[in-house]
Amino acid sequence: MGNEVTFNWGGDDRLNFAFLLEALNDWAENDVVLVLDEAQELVKLRGADLLGPLAYSYDHLNRLKIILSGSEMGLLYRFLKIDDPDSPLFGRFLGRIELLPFNRENAVEFLSTGFKELKLPEIDYDKVYEELGGIPGWLTYFGYTYYETRDLQGSLESTLERARSLIAREFSNFLRGREITRQRYYAVMKQIARNGCSRWSWIKTALEAQAGTAISDSEIHGYLKALMESSWLTKDEGGIVRQKLSSEECFQVAKT
Incomplete structure (x- = not known):
């Protein structure tokens, strides 16, 4: 099952992050890589300075390489x-x-390459893209499921179910601390979910219809900024707000 190491971030025996980085650097004979996954969650950490030790590591710990990864790049x-x-x-x-997310051409190439490496027969890769979109993680999960089952439709349904569950959980986490404006965030996402994109004016109309009152532009800007920082939305050059994730159905059926 592997080993597990836990750290205490509070109290008298709290972790000294700088000492940990130095210990890893001193222990390594060559390079050692420290990966902090979902590192944007560190923004919620209180009472601990991690940026100073990271800068110290950058300047002085030559054997230690640090990778920060996350799904919410704005927060990171x-x-x-x-x-x-x-x-x-x-x-x-x-x-x-x-x-x-991959476009259709890249998604098909990604799937085709993986299937060839696993010596799997060709399938309708375009159908997979139509169902799942271009999120690399979901395409990878589909490929693994298909490898295990050899069932195209079953693998698609399994991947979609897992995706919906993950999106619902992540959006619920996003809404923590935003209970008062919960309905408005759902209204934004549902408006965009109707066709995958929306304009500012359409979002404003949808929010005001849901609230039954006028909403200031600054409030709407705040909602969109929070959603973009958490990578739920992005904006193209034409000013259209689009979903990065292929999660339309999740918000179309979401209960608020």
Whole structure:
């Protein structure tokens, strides 16, 4: 089952993050890689300074390589404060890799390559893209499920069910602390879910219809900014707000 190490972030025996990084660096004979997954959650950490130790590691711990990964890049960048002159990480070069959803061509190539590596027969990759969209994680999960079952429709349904469950849980987590405005966030997502995109004016109309009262532009801006920081929405050059995730059905049937 593997090993598990837990750290205490509070109290007298709290973890000294800088000491941990130094210990890893001293232990490594060559390079050691420390991966902090879903690192945007660190923005919620109170009473602990992690940016200082990260900057110290960048400058002095040559054998330690740190990877910060996350599904909510806006929050991750807000945590790192890389554009803030007062941040310990300001001015330091950070390599960035952003994995966006595949378009149809890339999704088909991704699936085809994986199926060939596993010596699986060709399937209707376009159908998979139509059902699942281009999220790499969902395409990977589908491929694994199909490898185990050899059932195309069953694998699609299993992947969609898992995706809906994950989206519902993640959106519920996003709404924590936003109970008062919960209905409005759902109204935004449902408006966009109707066709995968929407304009500012349409969102404003939908919100005001749901609330039964006028809503200021600044309030709407706040809702959209929060959703974009958490990677639920993005915006194209034409100013249209779009969902990054292929989660339309989840919000069409969501109970509020």
